[in-house]
Amino acid sequence: MKAIAERNRAFAVLFLVLLISVFTAYHYPYATPNAVDIVLEITNVSAFIYLLLTFEQLREDSGIYKVLFLSMSLLVVGNSIDLLDEFFVIDGILDITEDIVKSLGFILFIFACIHWVKHHKQQLAHMRHLAEIDSLTGVPNRRTFLKLTAEYFELNEKDSLHVSLFVIDVDDFKDINDTYGHPFGDEILIEIANTIKLALRKGDYVARLGGEEFVVFLKDADSEEATVTAERIRLNVQNLNIYHNYKYVKCTVSIGISTSSRHLLGFEELYHRADEAMYKAKSLGKNCYCSYT
Numbered sequence: 001m002k003a004i005a006e007r008n009r010a011f012a013v014l015f016l017v018l019l020i021s022v023f024t025a026y027h028y029p030y031a032t033p034n035a036v037d038i039v040l041e042i043t044n045v046s047a048f049i050y051l052l053l054t055f056e057q058l059r060e061d062s063g064i065y066k067v068l069f070l071s072m073s074l075l076v077v078g079n080s081i082d083l084l085d086e087f088f089v090i091d092g093i094l095d096i097t098e099d100i101v102k103s104l105g106f107i108l109f110i111f112a113c114i115h116w117v118k119h120h121k122q123q124l125a126h127m128r129h130l131a132e133i134d135s136l137t138g139v140p141n142r143r144t145f146l147k148l149t150a151e152y153f154e155l156n157e158k159d160s161l162h163v164s165l166f167v168i169d170v171d172d173f174k175d176i177n178d179t180y181g182h183p184f185g186d187e188i189l190i191e192i193a194n195t196i197k198l199a200l201r202k203g204d205y206v207a208r209l210g211g212e213e214f215v216v217f218l219k220d221a222d223s224e225e226a227t228v229t230a231e232r233i234r235l236n237v238q239n240l241n242i243y244h245n246y247k248y249v250k251c252t253v254s255i256g257i258s259t260s261s262r263h264l265l266g267f268e269e270l271y272h273r274a275d276e277a278m279y280k281a282k283s284l285g286k287n288c289y290c291s292y293t
């Protein structure tokens, strides 16, 4: 964090120095050459010293920032070489050196900018992806689930096909956590999420609403098809053998089902009914499914 703040400060200084250089050179052509030079040299030399001092902080940055940093440093160094003109009378060599350093800096700067934009885009896409999934199980989170379902209802409003929704709750999960520990509880949640995912048709999806509760949305499934899928999920979870400390641990789920013709029930009502049915399944002894009636 500290290194990133330091890097941003270093970049800000470099930009400022380069801006001052350009601004001074182009906006004060009437100033005496010496005055312009003095402003340029003081800013460039102080920036160069600052770069040397902060370089250590940048060593953990990704490659692209290093290249960006290097390219801007070369531009600043190129400007600084001018200063030597004041003290040494080897103008020709210094001019050529200045041109080479600046050209190299400019090429690197363009290269780094292009790659920085690419890198930034990838990071944004990655962050967007992370915001959409549940970080533990990798299935969509509540927000994504609500978004996907709302989109589906909006797009298919006029169709009269059925949709079904499950609320799935892990049974006695507190006991699992208390007996085997929280990390193992997490492992169980990951296994269950994968098992549910594998039991679904293409196009249907599972999400984790939070805690040990999952929700499944079945497009185009009437109550009969929904119960077949629910039973498949229940059985597959029951058959899971999750290894822990030289033995296999079992877990089960209770599933509440609600089905509706798409334009008859909104999502809220569908969810409310499935939740009620899930509690009924719990009261019937768990490890079973129950349809809302």
Ligand SMILES: Nc1nc2c(ncn2[C@@H]2O[C@H](COP(=O)(O)OP(=O)(O)OP(=O)(O)O)[C@@H](O)[C@H]2O)c(=O)[nH]1
Pocket (backbone or CB within 6 Å): 136, 169, 170, 171, 172, 173, 174, 175, 177, 181, 182, 183, 184, 185, 186, 189, 210, 211, 212, 282, 286
């Ligand atoms: N390991 C783990 N545990 C969690 C997570 N989120 C919630 N829990 C735990 O899940 C447990 C849920 O317990 P309860 O609501 O009492 O439900 P239950 O023990 O499954 O009982 P029933 O629902 O009646 O079967 C609590 O102990 C929570 O701490 C999680 O992300 N990881």
